[in-house]
Amino acid sequence: LALLLTTFFAFFLSSRITGPLRNMKHAALELSKGNFETTIPHVQNDEIGELAQAFNKMGVQLKDYVELIKQEKEQLSSVVTSMTDAVLTFNHEFEIVVTNPPAEKLLQKWQFTDEASEGELPPQIVHMLDHVITFAEEVEDELEIGRQFYAISISPLYSENSIRGAVAVMRDMTEQHQLDKLRSDFIANVSHELRTRISMLQGYSEAILDGVTQNDEERYEMVQIIHDESKRMNRLVNDLLDLARMESGHMSLYKEPFDVVDF
Numbered sequence: 001l002a003l004l005l006t007t008f009f010a011f012f013l014s015s016r017i018t019g020p021l022r023n024m025k026h027a028a029l030e031l032s033k034g035n036f037e038t039t040i041p042h043v044q045n046d047e048i049g050e051l052a053q054a055f056n057k058m059g060v061q062l063k064d065y066v067e068l069i070k071q072e073k074e075q076l077s078s079v080v081t082s083m084t085d086a087v088l089t090f091n092h093e094f095e096i097v098v099t100n101p102p103a104e105k106l107l108q109k110w111q112f113t114d115e116a117s118e119g120e121l122p123p124q125i126v127h128m129l130d131h132v133i134t135f136a137e138e139v140e141d142e143l144e145i146g147r148q149f150y151a152i153s154i155s156p157l158y159s160e161n162s163i164r165g166a167v168a169v170m171r172d173m174t175e176q177h178q179l180d181k182l183r184s185d186f187i188a189n190v191s192h193e194l195r196t197r198i199s200m201l202q203g204y205s206e207a208i209l210d211g212v213t214q215n216d217e218e219r220y221e222m223v224q225i226i227h228d229e230s231k232r233m234n235r236l237v238n239d240l241l242d243l244a245r246m247e248s249g250h251m252s253l254y255k256e257p258f259d260v261v262d263f
Helices: 002-032 047-082 101-111 123-135 174-209 216-248
Strands: 086-091 096-099 139-145 148-159 162-172
Touching: 002 047, 086 101, 096 101, 101 162, 123 139, 123 148, 123 162, 148 174, 174 216
Parallel strands: none
Antiparallel strands: 086 096, 086 162, 139 148, 148 162
8 A cells, every 4th residue: 555655646746746847947948048939838727837837938038038139239230330430349358349340440451550460459549448447437539540540439338336348439530630731731822822912012012102113114014013913812812712602502503515625
């Protein structure tokens, strides 16, 4: 009788407790592999059945959370990839973790300069990273690297209360610098041209007022020079006004066909 009772109790444990727990173990291993479709049949109404129901709900919630994280990651990756600025993230050891296509091109460009050797960053950027990670402060600066100018902004990345790295956003400002230089050179050239014309006008007019001219022919020659220089100044001023209208978008171009040979 004891043997029969023991056999019956062992069968009861195997079918009602050990078997479902073994199924849960197998399902948990499948979840750890990323198979979130795994479910456990729950035909019992006891604690084991409730545990199976809770396990199935957990699998559905895990699938939803993983899908949401995947979508957010893809969205963030699309935003970073579509940015025209170079974006790099670093860990606390200054190692590059994430880059976008402009950043990869920038790193390749730096390999052909004397600023950095292969696999290394320019020392100016390393110094900025060290300051950001050490003092937890955002740093912005404009650096010249390999005869190119870059506006660089580096901010710390936090993991709870500790700094786990930094993110750097870099923009190539070389073209802007060239435009600024062209603008300054243009202003200097225009100022020189105007000052030259004004000096000539002032000089010849003073000569006439002081009576330097000996006869009407010399006086007419000086007046003619004053007239020509004033016309040149007028043309120069008109060119400046045209440039201002072009820059503001208020100049309209009227197009018409013409004969190239006659032109």
